[in-house]
Amino acid sequence: MAEPRFVVDPELTPALTGELVECWAEVVNAGGAVGFVPPVTPGDILETATATFAACDTTRDNPDHLLAGFDREGQVACWLILGDGKSWLRAHWRWVLRVMVHPKHQGQGYGTLLMRAADDAARDLGVEALHLTVRGGTGTEGFYARLGYTEVGRIPRSIRLAPGDDRDEIYMVKHL
Template identity: 75%
Template sequence: MRFVTDPELTPELIDELVDCWTDVSNAGGSVGFVPPVTADDIRATAEAAFARCGDDDHLVAGFDAEGRVACWLILGDAGSWLRAHWRWVLRVMVHPKHQGRGYGSRLMGAADAAARALGVEALHLTVRGGTGTERFYAGLGYVEAGRIPKAIRLAPGDDRDEIYMVKSL
């Protein structure tokens, strides 16, 4: 696995990232969409997110042995000089064909390293309640800082908590 921070966002790489996002979403991943979705459903959101990368936000991508996108996330700027010492961890995803191989932990380690290189002191993220992902992040040193009950509505009658977590670097 090779990790790159802020790779050149060529049209081909953007297509791979969107395809990964689509496959993760359709596998039930908590990355902003509810299945079933197509690449066309995700593309506008993805392109807006990638347009911010390289300046204030930073894409961290993991590539498999064939050089294909295996996992990725975005370190998002907090939007204020008062919060310049931390970043949001956004859109964390591992392609379904690579899940269960430790890629998620390795991706988060690469995010820690990229954040430290930027002089960042803490990382914040949110998780969707009911998925168990908070246990994964707790195992990486994140602690729950709060939650908003029923903040996320997947469908009528299926509301989930939004859980805020933080890690000091």
């Protein structure tokens, strides 16, 4: 496996935005817990994606940062958002949002590499801690724990996927 090439705040061209949205839909449809429930199309995600990427528009001095990993063909392999806390009281930490690895790259270590690249990007921003949430029932909290994240809270049944299918929202933190 060739390691992905990571870029913080790549230019959000229409082509790149399209790839990111396509990746997002593929991840959801493969069972990824990134804000939607399958089946979805890129069109189903577009409104949320537009707002997500607008907050990462560095030409407008927005506070969020897109971290994208590209495979050896130059295609989006994985990505996440380092989200600002929107308060000077929390300027020393970021939320890790929308963590995803394209299904064709899953199981190859890209998720670990993406999260390590996020640590490096956060340190470069002067960030001292990263926070994230995971959907209970997916087992992803074990992945994040292996990367140094600690569970600090849980809200039972706060995520409703469908009637009768409620999940916990698990809060995790990592001090850099």
